[in-house]
Amino acid sequence: MAAKIAYDAVEVGTELPAQVFPVTRADLVRYAGASGDFNPIHWNEKFAKEVGLPDVIAHGMFTMAEAIRVVTDWVGDPGAVLEYGVRFTKPVVVPNDDKGAVIEVGAKVAAKLDDEARTVRVDLLAKSGDQKVLGMSRAVVKLA
Amino acid sequence: MALDQSFVGRTYPATDPYEVGREKIREFAEAVGDANPVYTDPEAAKALGHPDVIAPPTFVFAITFKAAGQVIQDPQLGLxxxxxxxxxxxxAYTRPVRAGDRLTVTSRIESVKSLAGNDVLSVRGEVHDQDGEHVVTAHTTLVARAAEEA
Known part of the structure; x- marks a missing residue:
């Protein structure tokens, strides 16, 4: 593993560069194919509404995949991520227009866990619209 | 209907190996819009100390969730x-998943709860490579929403 961020260079509260991830219906169809998750709530509006959703929603795992990019882009080597967990609190609703939805992700160093192993805990905040879409979203990362 | 507590601890047989291919990793990385070359370029991966391209952190879910299907569809459990x-x-990763891995998953029911009429099922999937070495453990919690009053 080859993290490009040094353990000694971060402190509790260090912010990672925030990112904004647009998501359209086409992205969801593509993700369905790549992941093998063809649940129609992620591409079929009629079906989504029949099961009580406001509209088509993004795969929770799509949102989870986007959010960790804030960490992997920061640290350089995705292999430096030792743990990653989230709670799916609200769905990302994706309307059928040319804009779709937007997932905004921020993150900061929440704890320096082990001076010898050079591990930190990063807490992520993922929002879509005004809603927090991931809760308890945390990664443990090994720094250089 | 509340799930049967006696299922806690039940372990399901290891899955047949899933062979991780470079092009499947590329397809997944493109689907999440991630251009990190460590996912597509073996030389970029080697420069970071990996023997071949690695997969994005959540890639393995497709494999562990399919394995969890044994649990979800267990007619005795009745989810x-x-x-x-x-x-x-x-x-929780021991190392990243990489091209060439032949991965097996062993699923275990970690907990079964009933919260406000919802069934909450936690499944742990242990992922090992062809040498029997641990790669990653996936913890998945599924919630079966309470049926509406008829």
Whole structure:
């Protein structure tokens, strides 16, 4: 593993560069194919509404995949991520227009866990619209 | 209907190996819009100390969730899959998944709870490579929403 961020260079509260991830219906169809998750709530509006959703929603795992990019882009080597967990609190609703939805992700160093192993805990905040879409979203990362 | 507590601890047989291919990793990385070359370029991966391209952190879910299907569809457990939503997901990695891995998954029911009429099922998937070495553990919590009053 080859993290490009040094353990000694971060402190509790260090912010990672925030990112904004647009998501359209086409992205969801593509993700369905790549992941093998063809649940129609992620591409079929009629079906989504029949099961009580406001509209088509993004795969929770799509949102989870986007959010960790804030960490992997920061640290350089995705292999430096030792743990990653989230709670799916609200769905990302994706309307059928040319804009779709937007997932905004921020993150900061929440704890320096082990001076010898050079591990930190990063807490992520993922929002879509005004809603927090991931809760308890945390990664443990090994720094250089 | 509340799920049977006696299922806690039940372990399901290891899956047949899933062979991780470079092009499948590329397809997944493109689907999440991630251009990190460590996912597509073996030389970029080697420069970071990996023997071949690695997969994005959440890639392995497709494999562990398929394995969890043994649990979800266990007729004895009686989970109503039509009402299931994904509650929590966590991964703990020994190393990243990489091209050439032949991965097997062993699923175990970690807990069965009933919260406000919802069934909450936690499944742990242990992922090992062809040498029997641990790669990642996936913890998946599924929530079967309570059926509406008829």
């Amino acid at each position: 109503d899959y039509n009402r299931v939503v994904h509650g929590d997901q966590k991964f």
